[in-house]
Amino acid sequence: IGKLKCAPAEDGGHIGTRVMLQGWTHRLRWESKKLLFLELRDGTGYIQAVMSGNLCMTKDALMLNREASVSLYGTVCSDERAKGGMELHVDYWELVGSSPAEIEMILTHESNPDILLNQRHLVIRGTKASAVLRMRSIITQCFREHFFANDYVELAPPTLVQTQCEGGSTLFHFDYFGEPAYLTQSSQLYLETGIPAVGDCFCILPSYRAEKSSTRRHLAEFHHIEAEFAFIDFEDLLQRIEYLIADVVDRVIEKGGDLLQVLNPGLKPLKRPFKRLTYTDAVKFCRQHNIYKDEATQTHFEFGDDIPEGPERKMTDMIGEPILMIKFPMTLKSFYMKRCPEDRALTESVDVLIPGVGEVVGGSMRMHDYDELMEAYERENIDPAPYYWFSDQRKYGTCPHGGYGLGLERFICYALAQHHIRDVCLYPRYRGRIEP
Ligand code: 4AD
């Protein structure tokens, strides 16, 4: 007897055949004492199974609850009303693993978010959570396909490190066999060392930030999609970022199928080029549109101020399309960023802002002059010793180069129109949560 999936990859040819299906009881509906409709879930999708007569009258049937695992045997019938056009008429079945009745108490939407997060290992079986997880896999695949289609090489930098990349305040410290160490904030510095070895490269790895506040877009552990390119200029970098985002959106639309239609039918291809806005003009925009640095006192932003999450999102939502915000002041950005030749107070830096989510990408050209980097360490009070391998890039065949980091979870929030970042994680990590 052939095994069938609830949503087989290839359609057709199953109607009228006797098959076995294995999975979990997603829903149960007793039509009468002798007629049970069971919706089976196996990860590929759902199929309705019909059980009647003596099959429904066993102890196992009477005790059956949601989330029990079962093997069903029966004939595939065509059913116009059913999704996938198939229904299973069961002639024999076996209980594989029972599920206690309390499952009904756990999987209710009335529970508060924190209780649901404690039960996330069960909640992910739900229709929406499992759809998001499956789309996350597809979206990750779309990024890899973009990179491979453009001949980038995937590298795997270490995530246990002794260097900071994005400022000391968000580092997670730990004891590495008696030596002080951190969980990486970004794989960028290591990717930079990879370009003379393999050329254009990327990685998809977790990064860690000890973020003090937990907002709807901050995690303590997130998946970071990073890429690095040699012999490019700032304009090349901006175009690569724009191409990445627009191309991945196209791929997601193509591959997303029914899952995307359910979660976010509104996802549309993005128009290129994206709007560009310098930091300096963003400050002006905020002043003109009464987006304040401090609402209470109606204090305006000045050049040099960090534009925090709230006002930045207000500006982005007002503009209503993806923005490449460029040329941030040196004082606001990390030590490694290259200065603008026309104004050394500014950096060749870029953030991509997307309506509804805010910052999704951060990138820049990198300082590639050895002496300039040494000065930057000093200015930022960074001990250069643990960075010797990074500095060496500027000693052995330096070249203009740049790259970016994209927060996968933030991109998914945008692509799937999800409000909260923790809903797109298998098991989110943020301040106050480290279980399950
Ligand atoms: O802007 P960030 O801090 O830039 C870097 O880490 C660079 N070293 C990247 C590079 O050039 N290779 O982080 C990049 C992106 C952000 O735009 C955001 O999407 C995401 O990473 N990100 C977070 N996502 C979720 N939770 C957090 N706490 C995040 N911090 C950054």
Ligand code: MG
């Ligand atoms: Mg950033």
